[in-house]
Amino acid sequence: MPPRRRPRPRRRPSSFDSDDRTRYPACLMSEKTTMTIRTRFAPSPSGHLHVGGARTALFCWAFARGRDGRFIVRIEDTDQKRSSDAASLGFLADLKWLGIDWDEGPEFEGCGGGDAGPYFQAQRLDIYDRHMERLLAEGGAYRAFETPEELDAARAAARAAKQPYRYDRAGLRLPPETIASYLAEGRPHVVRFRVPDEESVTVHDHVLGDITVSTDELDDFVIRKADGYPTYHFAVVVDDELMDITHVIRAQEHVNNTPRHILLQRALGFRVPEYAHISVISNPDGSKMSKRDKDRVLRATVTERGIDAPPELDGAPVVDADTWTWWRSSKDHQLDLEAAVRLAAALRVELPEINVDDFRRAGYLPGTLVNYLALLGWSPGGDVEKFDRAFFTQRFDLDRVVKSAAKFDRDKLLAFSLDTIQALTPAEFCTHLRAHCERYHPEFLARLTDAQFELLASSNHERSKTLEDPIRTCRFLVQADDEIEYETSKPVRKAMTGSAPNGFDHLAAVLPVLDAIDAWTVETIEAQIAAYARDHADDKLGKVAQPLRIAVSGGTVSPPIFDTLAMLGKASVLARVRRCLAQRESLFGAAV
RNA sequence: GGCCCCAUCGUCUAGCCUGGUCAGGACGUCAGGUUUUCAUCCUGAAAACAGGGGUUCAAAUCCCCUUGGGGUCACCA
Incomplete structure (x- = not known):
């Protein structure tokens, strides 16, 4: 049998032989002679903090925190060409968001300082x-x-x-x-x-x-x-x-x-x-997980579709012609993140999440990412998988760190995210969702009243794996009534067409019922629609709910129908149902 | 290619150091069930010690080789 593992060194002494100090020139000697555990995270500030770096920071931090030690952040910006102040700031913000705080280092939102500085190498x-x-x-x-x-x-x-x-x-x-x-x-x-x-x-x-x-x-x-x-x-x-x-x-x-x-x-x-x-963190295909992965996706898409000029987004090219030419001229040229995000939006492709900020934008809670990252290369032993930062700092030790490289499994992260989100109280979920919208999707806050927003949260809570799920599935909420595009997919066809009374027929019949509702609430809507279904659709709510869902959202996916209608407001619902009815023939032909 | 490191289900891993349980859990997958859509949720199933040699009464566990994978070879960090 091959050697699976080299005998692991057990708990080497963490302190230094005091004799070592005497070899150190007195004039340069630090005043401190404490034996406190001191770890550091020393990123070079180019680009954004990516998950591999975040995990390194997390391990350093946990090791110090669990041992009454000190955690130091030092910015390694000795490469003048690549370092930037903006990147340093972004790194610190990402660390902060993850809940990783530092005792010494750059001063940022209450963290940092210390007398071993400056903590920027260039200084x-x-x-x-x-x-x-x-x-x-x-x-x-x-x-x-x-x-x-x-x-x-x-x-x-x-x-x-x-x-x-x-x-x-x-x-x-x-x-x-x-x-x-x-x-x-x-x-x-x-x-x-x-x-x-x-x-x-x-x-x-x-x-x-x-x-x-x-x-x-x-x-x-x-x-x-x-x-x-x-x-x-x-x-x-x-x-x-x-x-x-x-x-x-x-x-x-x-x-x-x-x-x-x-x-x-x-x-x-x-x-x-x-x-x-x-160990390093790699992609599911075994390649090293890197920021370049995004560029790779974009490049592959552009080549595959034979696109030879910068595509437009919101009426303007995503990048100027020079930048486009420069980017296309070499695989080593990478678009900056903002341009990459715009291009991805124009191409309608999803960029892989690589940076900590990507995961934040994708709607993961920091605790979820921390938990998942902690498990990538370390485990507390036994069957324990779900834990918080306190447990992690308390239990983390180097002798349980796995030697082999780990692949980043987004499905598992997503499953963790689902669990953490389901464990939130409705109020907590609403608060998180609101913060997420404030940062990334202000249009939802603008379109919905507070009560409607709370409904958005409550009706999406149990169906959400991330904070971004409600946004993705409820995009139709913030669209204008006359901009809803109707899918003509198989499930839509099934719900809308067929022998009478089909979806359109129910829609036409239920329109006056809706119009007659004065107090537009989840309860009143439910009472009326349920009564209609009982009397006209063999008590099969789905017969009415699906056409309504399609009429107001364009597709077959939305939160529970009564919540959806309530969030949208009576005026929009009526407008959308009428418009859908008007498009009856243009959508499916005379057959319906 | 040189040097270094690694090797348990598809994936993350427990078990290894201190040989002796039907190799455990989670994600994913598959099959059922619940549900007005989607997503949840419930039940069940399939699924691994890379190969070869030793040592030993006994090897996933200790040793060696092979194979495979990764890292690194900058006036980057």
Whole structure:
């Protein structure tokens, strides 16, 4: 039998050997010597927070919260080209919405602050430089002057020769005079870390177990870019030390980086934090779940339908011609989210939910997402599946984190959502639905009175899997009376046509009954329609309900019919029934 | 391709560390039932230890190999 699992390291000590501290230069030493558990979530702010990142944040947060620890958010914005302030803000808002709060980090709605800041790496350049200079002086790092083009060429050559590429350490062999003259002329250069030869580095990972790598596998990686910003490797190591991070919990795509980080920590005299690498989240087809998935759907649709100009939405092209051309010119060009959403609407395709905000927009409650995400790669053991944040923070531990990658199962998420929504009280559901509408669908608030809105909530509650379900199925409520389009699907045909009295006949007969109702309430409508059905339709309510449903909504799906009519209001109902009747022949021909 | 990691129903997983229950739960699927539509809801069913070698009285569980999957090889993080 194959080794299914490496023996899992049990509960390694979470505190550090105090001797380690003495190796750390006193002048740079943090005042704090607490042994408090400190975890951090360190996103690079490009685009939106996606569910994989959210799960990482969740695990970091839960680990700290369950142990009286501190949770820190740090923005890794050392890539000037990709980072944006708007994205940072969006990340923080997403975290907040999920209920993940941070003790230290960017200040946002009551979270953040702390004395180990600034928590934006771009504002910590002087700190990195200090450590960089020290490393340079000690010979642990050196300057290299190759241009990116030269390096690309070298890589391509190695590739062609089917050899693994490794930097040739040319910078290390440069005579001091040469370096001095290059520096004097201001030649751009990077700083590379000098990886020790023939050593091995072992990562003690709380999820994966021990991972040993030879330093011969590593080349002298860049730690400072030509623009003066540190690379991820350097910044992360410096900040984790200075911010007293005790546990680094991050995605498995970083396992290969960890030996580099440990080497750096050794060279700098830093402590080595505990590590835990959690698996990646993938799509049902096994591919990595990524923000690009949206672009992929759009691209496939456009190609499939042979669309060669930006389609229109609300009378205007979704993007301008230049943007369209740019987007079409390369698979690497992605539309920004707003444009993507508009294009999807114009094409009438659904974009996969990838970002936390997508799920919010799709009508999931944050607690549901948290519960589902927590279960993706962790389980409390036994048969427990449904739990809240308190349970999670209390029970979460690294030794129950699953090693293998998990596929994101939207059906299961939806089932969880159904359960949480069904567990809400009617008042809670109404409140959530109202908030959702305020944010995404204000037209419902504008069209309905408070009483009608409450009816919308109560009549949809038990049929809703998400907060978006009522919106989707009740779109007809906010349409104008003369804009209802009638489906001619099989169920509609079945309900409306056939031998007399068919749907249209009942509709015509029930119109005066409705018109005669003065107090337009669910109860009065029900009483009259039920009486009509008893007298004229063999007491089969469906015979009357379905035609009415079709007349007012255009299709066969709506909340219970009496609620639907009440929400719509008498005037709209009469107008829609009359209009439907008027279209009798144009819809199904003379046959009816 | 090099290096690293992973492997229980279709999916998420429990069980593995501390070998010995008809391998448990949930989602999904299928078959019935309830319901004015849709969705719910109720009942039931099918469904997995990747393959091969060891160790052992006994292997999903410990060891090795094979196969398959994933990650990573940037002046991104």
